[in-house]
Amino acid sequence: MSVDVSSSSASQPADLETTARNGSRFRRMAVRIPTYLADVKENPAWLPMFMLARTMPGRRAHWALSAKYKPSDDPQPSLFGALDATAVADALRSDGIFTGLQMPAEIQQEISRFALTTPCFGNFDRSLEFVAPRHREAEQSFGRSLLSGHFFERSLKSPGVRAIQADPLLMDIAKHYLGASAQLITTRIWWSFPTKTSSEADRSLASLDKFHFDLDDWRMLKFFFNLVNVDDGTGPHVFVKGSHNRRKAKHQYTLLVGHPADEVLDYYGADQAVTLTGPAGSGFVEDPFGFHMGTVPVTKPRLMMEVGFGVSKPSRRRFHGEPIINR
Known part of the structure; x- marks a missing residue:
């Protein structure tokens, strides 16, 4: 897998931009409050973690x-x-990321076929159901941009997804890094689509174009796999090496997990930002407490797989990124 490391009158517009940006942040937080309350009700231990x-x-x-x-x-x-789980865990402790995973071609091809023929849900909304090859038709039909397409529980209908999820090396690496209590918490595949128009809210929900860190558990580890060839135009993942081990006070003592790219890179170093491109089947593993983001595809859709590990019991009420659902 290739890795690219890639006066008052003057201040008034900047002040207005900052005010608008902060207002947008707090609106996004307000939308999530019902989900947070439901998480606490399901698992009271979630609040001290959060x-x-x-x-x-x-x-x-x-x-x-x-x-x-x-x-x-x-x-x-x-x-x-024959990857050495100890060496992978050592790299994660140092950099927060390890590259060089490669899934077998036949498994990558099975998952890709599955994702092309199985309906997904646009923008995390179960009412926006479509198959990926008909993305543009779906946007016209629903009258809105569709930035992402998630499969939720349908992901596990793919034999390839189940095989990768169950691979013993992934659990071995997770336990070497997270400790004996490491357990599987999420497995998912999803599409990210090029689209002419998308709202900031949709990009935020899809974790695109804004550096953030994940806060679903005390300790986490996530494996990612490119299921199509990913280049700079396919919306590659970006990770800031070393940002899992140190944190600016402003980024700790706030309820916000997303921060502007310039602010993050100025502090942690632009030279530490790794853009992860690579052929179909290539993968990497990262500590998602480090700052990272997906980027918006501009030339072709990106199909990704994630297998996540944590140390606390996962939510049984909803899937990753999904709003509260009534069942």
């Missing part, structure tokens, strides 16, 4: 108290070959 896991002291204390992992002397065979 408040403290964004701070470095809180995170370090939780890591220090974690149960250590004792690996088996007889590792199981993996679809990814």
Whole structure:
């Protein structure tokens, strides 16, 4: 997989821009409040995590108290070959990211066929159902831009998705990095589409074009796989190396997890931003507490797979990124 590291009158517009940006942030937070309340009701332990896991002291204390992992002397065979889980975990501790994963071609091809023929849900909305090859027709039919297409529970109908999710190397790496309590919390595939118009709210919901960190658990690890060839025009993922280990005070003691790109890169270093391109089947693993973002495709759709691990029980009420749903 290729990795590209890639006066008052004057201040008034900037002040207005900042005010507008902050207003937009707080509107997005207000929309999420019902989901947050439901998360607390389902699992009261979610609230202290949500408040403290964004701070470095809180995170370090939780890591220090974690149960250590004792690996088996007889590792199981993996679809990814003989990668050393210890070496991968060491790279993650240093950089927050490890590249060089490659899924078998036949599995990548099966998942891609599945994603081309199985209906997905646009912009996380289950009422916006369509198949990916008819994306433009779907936008015309629904009268709105469709930036993403998620499969939710349908992802696990793909034998290839289930095979990758169950691969023992992924769990071994997760336990080496997160500790003995590491467990699978999410598996998903989704499309990101080029679209002529998209709202900031849709881009934010799809985690596109804004650096952010994930705060779904005290400790997390996520494996990502490109299921199509990804170049600069396909909306590649971007990760800021080392940002999982240090955090500006402003980025800790706030309820916001998303921050402007210039603000993030000025502090953590533009030279630390890694743009992850690569052929279909290539993959990487990252600590999502580090700043990262997806970018909006401009030439062709991107199809991605994610397998996520955490240390707390996952929500059974909804899928990643999905608003509260009534069941």
